[in-house]
Amino acid sequence: MKYINLTNNIVVIHTPCQDPGGLHHDTYCGCSNGEGNYFNILPSGKVAKIEVKETFIRYLFGTQCIRRNKFVTNLPETKELTVYIVSNEVIDFIPYDRIDVFAPDIGVTALKDKKDKIKAVTRLIMSS
Numbered sequence: 001m002k003y004i005n006l007t008n009n010i011v012v013i014h015t016p017c018q019d020p021g022g023l024h025h026d027t028y029c030g031c032s033n034g035e036g037n038y039f040n041i042l043p044s045g046k047v048a049k050i051e052v053k054e055t056f057i058r059y060l061f062g063t064q065c066i067r068r069n070k071f072v073t074n075l076p077e078t079k080e081l082t083v084y085i086v087s088n089e090v091i092d093f094i095p096y097d098r099i100d101v102f103a104p105d106i107g108v109t110a111l112k113d114k115k116d117k118i119k120a121v122t123r124l125i126m127s128s
Helices: none
Strands: 002-005 011-015 037-041 049-060 063-073 082-085 101-104 118-120 124-126
Touching: 011 118
Parallel strands: 002 082, 082 101
Antiparallel strands: 011 037, 049 063, 101 124
16 A cells, blocks of 8 residues: 655554554564554655635625635545545545545544644544
């Protein structure tokens, strides 16, 4: 599986140990200390972003009325065995049928340091 990070930040994913307190970490999860694994997904250099297109509709009482359409840019087409990581802002604009696009879940399950800065995420979010 190939992971392509379409954000400006390193995404760190933590997977828990499958044998906590046990002696077989290498067999079950590959960790050596019972704390699980951390995977760093470096930025790819391309960033998926939301762009806004405004279209004039008509005048109402002398004031312009517009329609605002938001869409995602820099999102590659689906590619076999490839997962794309986008920001939380972008994931809400991804079509629900793109099962290859995820965002880090920075909510309550994220691992944080003493200064409340996110160190790693434990889950990924799909578009709804």
